[in-house]
Amino acid sequence: MATILAHISVRSGAEAEFEEISRELYERSHAGEDGLIRYEYWRGSEPSTYYTLLSFRNFETFIAHQTSDHHEEASPRLGSVLTGIRLEWVDPVDGASPLPRTESQDLSHVEHELTRLYADRFAARISPWWGPLRH
Numbered sequence: 001m002a003t004i005l006a007h008i009s010v011r012s013g014a015e016a017e018f019e020e021i022s023r024e025l026y027e028r029s030h031a032g033e034d035g036l037i038r039y040e041y042w043r044g045s046e047p048s049t050y051y052t053l054l055s056f057r058n059f060e061t062f063i064a065h066q067t068s069d070h071h072e073e074a075s076p077r078l079g080s081v082l083t084g085i086r087l088e089w090v091d092p093v094d095g096a097s098p099l100p101r102t103e104s105q106d107l108s109h110v111e112h113e114l115t116r117l118y119a120d121r122f123a124a125r126i127s128p129w130w131g132p133l134r135h
Contacts, residue, residue, distance in 0.1 A: 001037075001100035002062040002124055006052040007086040014081035015048060021077050022050070028070040035061025037099060048083075059105035059124050066118045089125040094135045101134065102126060 010018045022041040029039050035057035042051045056062040065071060092099040104126055107119035 001055070001057060001103055002059045002105075003038075003053070003055040003090050003092065003099055003102050004062070005088045005090050006054065007084075007088065008050040008052065008082065009084040010048045010050060011081050011083050012048050017077075018050065018081045021074055021081070022052075025070065025074055029065060029068070032070075033061070033065055033068065036065065039065075055099050057100075059103070059119070060107060063107060063115055063118050063122065066122060067112075067114050087122065089127070091127070091130045091134075094133075 008018075019041075026039060026041065029036055036055075037057060038053055038055035040053050042053075043049070044051055054062065054065070056065065089102055091102045102124060104124040107115060110116055110119070
């Protein structure tokens with residue numbers, strides 16, 4: 001499983017365009033991605049800040065999302081409105097979230113070059129301090 005909290009900064013004045021893109025990504029992702037568990041966008045309390053929670057059955061389905069046609073089509077539009085994005089791998093607290101644990105997965109055997117590139121670029125970061133707390 002893979003769960004990420006994306007911290008997003010949008011260019012001032014581009015918020016409406018970002019929200020349009022996020023609605024399209026939300027709709028297309030939920031309509032056709034096997035392995036998608038959660039994919040949601042929120043406005044932050046600071047101006048021009050947003051958050052996205054992404055949760056997938058496993059790391060491979062997360063990479064399939066990243067390399068999907070609709071995500072690749074949205075990338076140039078996102079690039080024109082974003083001023084920053086930071087992906088934070090998160091791990092659900094046992095008994096306090098319905099989401100399964102975040103685990104890494106080796107995709108070096110995959111033949112598709114973009115999949116291998118994205119698997120390396122977005123590699124799951126499992127924090128060592130989580131281990132002793134998992135039940």
